[in-house]
Amino acid sequence: MKNFFIVTLLCVALVGCKEPVKQTDTNNETEVAPVEKSITATALVSAKSNSAVSGTVTFTESNGIVVMNANLSGLTPGPHAIHIHENGDCSADDASSAGGHWNPTQDDHGAWEHKGFHKGDIGNLQADENGIATLTLETDLWCINCEDETKNIVGKSIVIHKDVDDMKSQPSGNAGDRIGCGEIVLEDK
Template identity: 75%
Template structure:
């Protein structure tokens, strides 16, 4: 006897679930439905007379958000990258993005150390051609969830001229904002 399983996918993200299907002789087989992912992106535009551009992609699956950021047009060396509180990159110097995203009111610091902002991603290193990539995976962020202490939608990604020293308050003494892009939910 053939069994047919019809799965209706409703919404942007499915919560993982299991469905039991009866087989011949009353044996049971568990079929796991794969969780559909949510995706958000930030298109980075040059600020403060820089030539920076790039794309930051966020993908959420099984309660974790994976970030991959690719940049060009940087000066060789280290540059800070942060999530800022406002999804507004309209100011020529990126100041419209506001301060670091810090929904839990912590001091600035290094990611996953004693105290840090949820927007304190860290530093990336540009090669001699001005190209840089950085990745991060965390359960401290979410994409379009109801928890405002985790939801990254409507925030912005800012790349700075200098490295983050991980200690100066309130933002790591990272210098000018040279790239900015709003984090936007991708619609499928």
């Protein structure tokens, strides 16, 4: 019985003192990198300019990639521009307090990830016959709460426009009135 107890203690001690898992190739030994946790920011979109728009735009960053998921309702059927604007202030009735498109690199307005576009030039979403629209976008051009102000979207706002973004008119695509706005806020976890 005494030997069993000693063997058990030795097993527990050996298991408890394991080193971190390592991957080994023929000549190099490297530690496995920890899995990066995700971080989330959300914009609660509310109606502006006497519209009925509401919804949520969620941003989730993991491993250097931000995924945006927009879920909106109360739109008129058809296309509507969606942009990130420079100020996280939606207090004005017409959302003018949100400022212009977020454009930290001072580029021309244009289509997302084409030559010449603002970091806030998301593009258009399509509302169905019930006024519901969804849009998903994935990019490494944004970050959530990072120190790079040319990428950090926290403290900016999401703005939904009445009309379609033509992707060429300067400085904002001739997208019409601002009918929805929500500040992009870091979620507490």
